[in-house]
Amino acid sequence: MIMNTNLLSKYLVDSKYLSGIIYFEELYSTNAYSKKIYHELKDNTIVLTSYQTNGTGRFGRPWQTNRNENLTFSLIKDYGLRIDEIHLMNFYTSYILYLTLNETSKDCSEHDLYLKWPNDLLLNRKKIAGILLDVKDMNSDMKKFIIGIGLNVNQEIFPEDINSKATSMKNEFKCEFMIEMILINFIKLFNENLCLLNQGDILMKLWKSKSNVIGKKVKFKQLDDGREAEVVVMDIDNDGGLIVSDVSGKTCKFYSGEISILYDE
């Protein structure tokens, strides 16, 4: 089913939550497209597609989705944050996505839904959403954020290589979801909680309360050389950094890299 843009427009544009919706039945990447025409994109615009053909995560990693089954969009947000506060947009977005899932599925509490540093969403230990942000206009007070979100909604079959790591709402909650309603919920929650961006310490506290990583043994992978190490997560700092302790008890803080939780099984 293609996206019901009339419904989205009625709930999101008429009510002034969004200034516009740019919809493509098929598009290579909503973030890449937004970056290309970002001068023309007003604050609170979304670029939405039912089929992203060339979506990427960090540095070229493919984000594959089936046609019409998932939510893939970019939200354009102009917001005044200092450079040392920019990371808050990342924690804010993933926190709002967490709230959106909670609101959308009433039996969410019966499942393990957690935030994973820096901004992934895990449902029953599998990745259900990915977020990637591009930041423009770094030199001005008002930064332009291109917030790219991919949420697996109704996709049932995943490629073999990611099948054990990825899942969808349908696979876990055992029912079909209306993609438009999830987007409407997200945009509303995003707009209604914006004041959290000006209260970084509260936001970080809320975020940490929805994350299960503190105190856990994780595998930490450095992006630059692919080095992996087993570490214990001590805390997530208010500046967003991941504080870990290695086998010798030495602590250090990371801003790049990736963790995967090691479950005792």
Added chain:
Amino acid sequence: MKVDLNYIKKLIKILDTSNISEFEIEEEGTRIKLAKPRPKVIANTAPVNFPVYNPQVMSESGSAVSAAEPVKSVIESAVTEKSEKIIEVKSPMVGTFYSAPSPDAEPYISVGSNVSSGTVLCIIEAMKLMNEIEAEVSGKIVKILAENAQPVEYNQPLFLIEKN
């Protein structure tokens, strides 16, 4: 005249404590010329060194040497370049430096590229935010100081731009 280090050091000391800005001495076919930089320039060079102390003077005994002039001009130009023409672009955050928008894409800029205010120079990734670092001045890239996909620290110099 036998050119000897202590002799030149003494001459430099005399010149330095005097009000004379330059002098020349010739003896047995060896000519030594010493000069002080203009006071304005001295003020800009933090440690006041003796610009004429040049080992070449010693090795070229017997021939006329005039080391002072070129050394002085080098120092003068270095001072102006550093303070006025060459702009250092520093990393505004801790993260990973990327020279191109994706692994198979062309780098944003390379040495010799002309940039203007707002030109994207690189990306610093931190916590899955891809932060586009922009030039603040117009000019030419003279040096790239960071390596692709390597971690960078806060305030670490990334590029040198020669201002137009």
